[in-house]
Structure formats: C-alpha cells, structure tokens
Amino acid sequence: MxxxxxxxxxxxxxxxxxxxxxxxxxxxxxxxxxxxxxxxxxxxxxxxxxxxxxxxxxxxxxxxxxxxxxxxxxxxxxxxxxxxxxxxxxxxxxxxxxxxxxGDVVATAPTVRSAIEAYISEREAKSASGADAKSRLGKHVLSDERFAELKLSKLTAASIRRWRDGLPNTLRPSTINRLLNDLRAALNAAVERQRRELPAHILGDIKSGTKALPSATEARRQVLSDADVRGLADAAFALDETGDFGRLVLLAASTGARFSQLAALTVADVQVDRLRVMLPVSKKGRGVKQAARIAVPVGDDVVSRLKPALNGRRGHEPLLMRWHSRQTGPFKWERVDRQAWKTASEALRLWSAAVASAGLPAGTVMYALRHTSIVRGLRCGLPVRLVAALHDTSTAMIEKHYAAFIVDATEELARRAIMTLAPAALVQLQVVEEDAA
Missing domain, CATH: 3.30.160 (Double Stranded RNA Binding Domain)
Incomplete structure (x- = not known):
C-alpha cells in the first residue's frame, strides 16, 4: 500500500x-x-x-x-x-x-527506431545512397529489438555502447564507423525535431556513444603512388570494354570526388575547352552550401578518355552510365538498358578485379583515390583551404585527418626561408704575379 x-x-x-x-x-x-x-x-x-x-x-x-x-x-x-x-x-x-x-510535436514518444526510419526516409528522398544506409541500419540496428524500441528519453551513452558491443566481430572497423555515422545522424536529427521532449544531456550521450573507433584508419593510410593510380585506371578500362567503369575510376582518381558526386555528373559538367569538370557539391552536412558546382581542373588525357561519353549526347543527361542486365537462366544474363550509376556497391565486383589486376593489396578501397587526391594537393604545396574547396570538405576536416601531410608540405616551404647563421668561410686570396714588362 x-x-x-x-x-x-x-x-x-x-x-x-x-x-x-x-x-x-x-x-x-x-x-x-x-x-x-x-x-x-x-x-x-x-x-x-x-x-x-x-x-x-x-x-x-x-x-x-x-x-x-x-x-x-x-x-x-x-x-x-x-x-x-x-x-x-x-x-x-x-x-x-x-x-x-x-500541436508542436507528435503524440508518440520518439524511439531509436522512429529516429532511424525518419532518417532513412530523408536519405532515400535525397539520393540513391540512402539504400546503403537503409541496409546497414536495418541489419545492425533495427534488428536489435531491445535497442531499437528504446525511447530517446532513456537513451544514454552506456546503452549505445551496449548495442555496439553486440555487433558481429566480423565487421571491419571502417564498416562500424560508417554505421556509427548513420546512427549519430539519425539520432541527432530526431533530437533536433523533438528537443522539447528530451533531456538536455542527450546530445552529449549520443556524441560519446557513437564516437568513431580509433583503429579504423586503414582507408586514410591507403595513399597510393601515381603509378598505382595510373595502374588502377588502366585496369578499369581493360576490364570493361564499354569504358563505363573505366570512366568512373578515371574521374574518381583525377578529381578526388565522392561516389555520390560522380554519379550526379551530367554531360554538360565536362568543359572540354577549359579542361575542367564541374563537380556537383555533395549533400553531406546540414548547412546550405554557397555553390552548386565546384570547378576541378583535369588533364587533357582525362578529357580525351571522357569524349566517347560526350559525343552525340545532351547536356542534361547523366555522364556516367552502365549496362543494366537481367538474369535469363542459370549463369545467363542479358543486357536490358543503360542506366546511371546509383550506389558504390554496384562497382564493388569490378573494383576488386581492378585492384587485383593492378597488383595492389586486396583491401584497397575505392575511397583511397579520394585520400590520394587530397594528399597529392597538400604535397604539391596547395593551400589547405584550396584543397578543402576542391574536395568539397572543410579545412577542419583536412587539418584533423591529414595533419601529417600538411606538416610535410609546410616544412618544405619553411625550409626555403632558413637563414644560414654560421660565419661565412674565409676566402683565401691568390697572389697574381704581374707579367714582366
């Protein structure tokens, strides 16, 4: 009682x-x-x-x-x-x-599940990459009933870590970090929508619980040599007689763009006479971006290899295309029509084959082309702000993840300003005898 x-x-x-x-x-x-x-x-x-x-x-x-x-x-x-x-x-x-x-909010208390479902819906409306996020979150988060049904008002860093501890040991650190990025974005968006109903400390708990694994740095260590990049591009063209995959790898290597940016390119974005590609900005981040396109210079060799995809096509058409096939029998496939690339997963099989053909380690990821492009710009002495702008990212991100390469680049510039402080060596004068008159 x-x-x-x-x-x-x-x-x-x-x-x-x-x-x-x-x-x-x-x-x-x-x-x-x-x-x-x-x-x-x-x-x-x-x-x-x-x-x-x-x-x-x-x-x-x-x-x-x-x-x-x-x-x-x-x-x-x-x-x-x-x-x-x-x-x-x-x-x-x-x-x-x-x-x-x-009437400011819905009557149903927000949960991890409702946050993720809203996030997936928004991602799918933005781009085809939402399918990848849906697959990851559905398989590894929504499948955990206890965590998925947890009210956001009860969410703590400890509850997120308990869910993390239950992830399969077979997942690579880089995969876990992509999953954490998606989960963090979903939860933060839900908190932003219904902040009046949620405790003030929740954003801190989300940040702490979804902190990236420190060991997941393999991709950023994958900085390739110029010879390796050329080898990958050549292998990509050799593997696909249509040149579709080759052009995808060629542009990834020459611009350092994300897959979503490359997939959004149109024929008009290749400016042949000015030797540049107008890259669409990515949809990452919350703010409104000032520009819709980024002008990225490319070499004449890149433009030459892109010309087959430009001839006879209208400017608004997708630049990078691929054959879509359907299965007609056991181990039999028939080409149906040509479609634009949608998700990075569509290129995985060909990428693995190109990596093997170029003689690179099996774990080399396509994103290494972006890291390599950023590092190349820094090593060439380009200002950090320019490198960030060309790669549609922030100077803070460049400084955080590529600090060692910035130090290497700036050290070479600083070395040119070194003043010699040691006393100048004495010069011995030679006696010159006059010719006899």
Missing part, C-alpha cells in the same frame, strides 16, 4: 519497507499532484526510483534508475541524485506535455 512522504532517503530505511508493487511516493515539486519521486520495493533484489508528474489532467509515470540498495550496480542512484534526476525528468515531461497540447 502506497504511503505519502514515506521515508526512503537511505538504504537502511528502504530495507525496512515492505515489498510492494506500487511505489512509495514523496512529493518534491509543484504541491498536490505536481512532481513526485517514488521508490518501488521488489520482493527480492534492488529497488528502483520512479518519477510521476500530474499536470492539467495529464499523468505520466516512468522508472528513472535503480536505487543504491545493497547489491546494486554502478548505475544505481542514491537519494539526492534520484531527486535531481526526477526534477530533470519532470522538466522534460512538462515541456513534452505542453508541446503535445499545442
């Missing part, structure tokens, strides 16, 4: 209470009704803190955390911290109730 203002502020007092499925309540804010902190005493084991709020006819009750009873775990809260947690929860619930009454 519940009692008002029950004494449960210490473990000793709580140990004397009778087990009860209904919490023992104590009002902590707002007078009658208002906000209350409760303690639920189980028949066995550790009790739990419960919070309740009653406002304008609306009543919300929720478990906050385990109490610091005997045998409690490290996440258990003592009474003072439970009071603070209940007050924070109460402010959050009050804002949520007010928002729902004014």
């Amino acid at each position: 519940a009692t008002e203002k029950a004494a449960f502020d210490t473990p000793a007092k709580r140990a004397k209470l009778a087990a009860n499925r209904n919490p023992y309540w104590s009002g902590i804010s707002g007078g009658r009704g208002g906000l209350s902190l409760g303690y639920r005493k189980p028949t066995r084991g550790v009790g739990s803190w419960v919070a309740k709020i009653v406002i304008a006819g609306a009543r919300v009750e929720e478990r906050i955390a385990p109490a610091d009873d005997a045998g409690a775990g490290p996440d258990a809260l003592p009474y003072p911290q439970a009071i603070a947690a209940a007050l924070s929860w109460g402010r959050q619930q009050y804002a949520g109730i007010e928002a729902r009454q004014t």
Whole structure:
C-alpha cells in the first residue's frame, strides 16, 4: 500500500519497507499532484526510483534508475541524485506535455527506431545512397529489438555502447564507423525535431556513444603512388570494354570526388575547352552550401578518355552510365538498358578485379583515390583551404585527418626561408704575379 512522504532517503530505511508493487511516493515539486519521486520495493533484489508528474489532467509515470540498495550496480542512484534526476525528468515531461497540447510535436514518444526510419526516409528522398544506409541500419540496428524500441528519453551513452558491443566481430572497423555515422545522424536529427521532449544531456550521450573507433584508419593510410593510380585506371578500362567503369575510376582518381558526386555528373559538367569538370557539391552536412558546382581542373588525357561519353549526347543527361542486365537462366544474363550509376556497391565486383589486376593489396578501397587526391594537393604545396574547396570538405576536416601531410608540405616551404647563421668561410686570396714588362 502506497504511503505519502514515506521515508526512503537511505538504504537502511528502504530495507525496512515492505515489498510492494506500487511505489512509495514523496512529493518534491509543484504541491498536490505536481512532481513526485517514488521508490518501488521488489520482493527480492534492488529497488528502483520512479518519477510521476500530474499536470492539467495529464499523468505520466516512468522508472528513472535503480536505487543504491545493497547489491546494486554502478548505475544505481542514491537519494539526492534520484531527486535531481526526477526534477530533470519532470522538466522534460512538462515541456513534452505542453508541446503535445499545442500541436508542436507528435503524440508518440520518439524511439531509436522512429529516429532511424525518419532518417532513412530523408536519405532515400535525397539520393540513391540512402539504400546503403537503409541496409546497414536495418541489419545492425533495427534488428536489435531491445535497442531499437528504446525511447530517446532513456537513451544514454552506456546503452549505445551496449548495442555496439553486440555487433558481429566480423565487421571491419571502417564498416562500424560508417554505421556509427548513420546512427549519430539519425539520432541527432530526431533530437533536433523533438528537443522539447528530451533531456538536455542527450546530445552529449549520443556524441560519446557513437564516437568513431580509433583503429579504423586503414582507408586514410591507403595513399597510393601515381603509378598505382595510373595502374588502377588502366585496369578499369581493360576490364570493361564499354569504358563505363573505366570512366568512373578515371574521374574518381583525377578529381578526388565522392561516389555520390560522380554519379550526379551530367554531360554538360565536362568543359572540354577549359579542361575542367564541374563537380556537383555533395549533400553531406546540414548547412546550405554557397555553390552548386565546384570547378576541378583535369588533364587533357582525362578529357580525351571522357569524349566517347560526350559525343552525340545532351547536356542534361547523366555522364556516367552502365549496362543494366537481367538474369535469363542459370549463369545467363542479358543486357536490358543503360542506366546511371546509383550506389558504390554496384562497382564493388569490378573494383576488386581492378585492384587485383593492378597488383595492389586486396583491401584497397575505392575511397583511397579520394585520400590520394587530397594528399597529392597538400604535397604539391596547395593551400589547405584550396584543397578543402576542391574536395568539397572543410579545412577542419583536412587539418584533423591529414595533419601529417600538411606538416610535410609546410616544412618544405619553411625550409626555403632558413637563414644560414654560421660565419661565412674565409676566402683565401691568390697572389697574381704581374707579367714582366
């Protein structure tokens, strides 16, 4: 039987209470009704803190955390911290109730699942790359029912880490980091939409829980030599007689663009007379970008190899195309029509074959062409700001991930300004005898 203002502020007092499925309540804010902190005493084991709020006819009750009873775990809260947690929860619930009454938000409490589904819908509406994100998140996040159904109001860095610990050991660090990037973006977007209903600390927990694995740096170590890049481009053309895959690799190597940018190129984006490609900006990031295209200079050899894809075609047509085939029988395929490249996964088989043909390690990824292009620009002494602009990224990202190459490049420039401080060597004068008159 519940009692008002029950004494449960210490473990000793709580140990004397009778087990009860209904919490023992104590009002902590707002007078009658208002906000209350409760303690639920189980028949066995550790009790739990419960919070309740009653406002304008609306009543919300929720478990906050385990109490610091005997045998409690490290996440258990003592009474003072439970009071603070209940007050924070109460402010959050009050804002949520007010928002729902004014129609500012949907009535359903947001969960990890609802955040991901909204994110996938938005990604698919933006570009075909949303299919890859849908596959990753569906397979590794939504399949975990416990984590997927977790309310965002309950989400903590610890709960995210518990989900991470359950991922298959076969996943590569780079794959896990891509998954974490997608999850972080989905959760942040949901928090932005429904921030009035969620605790203030949630953004910090999301950032901490989805922190990238420090060991996932293989891709950025894959900086290729000029000979390796030329070998990959030649192998790509040799593997596909249509030149479709070859042109994809050629442009990736010469511009350092992301796959999504290359897939969005049109015939008009290749300016033959000016030897440059007008790359569409990527859809990464939240802000509105100032330019829709980035002018990237390319060599005459690149333009020459692109000309077969330009001749007789209209400017608005997709530049990079590929044959779409359908299976007509066991191990039999028939070409149906030509379509634009959509996702990077469509190029995986040919890329693996090109890597093998060029004699490079099997783990070489296509994104290495982007890293190589960035490093080449830095080593050539281009300003960091220009390298960032050409590759549609920020100077902060370049400085964070390519600091070692920036140091190498700037060291060579700084060496030109070195002044010799050692005394100049004395020059011995030679005696010159005059010719006899």
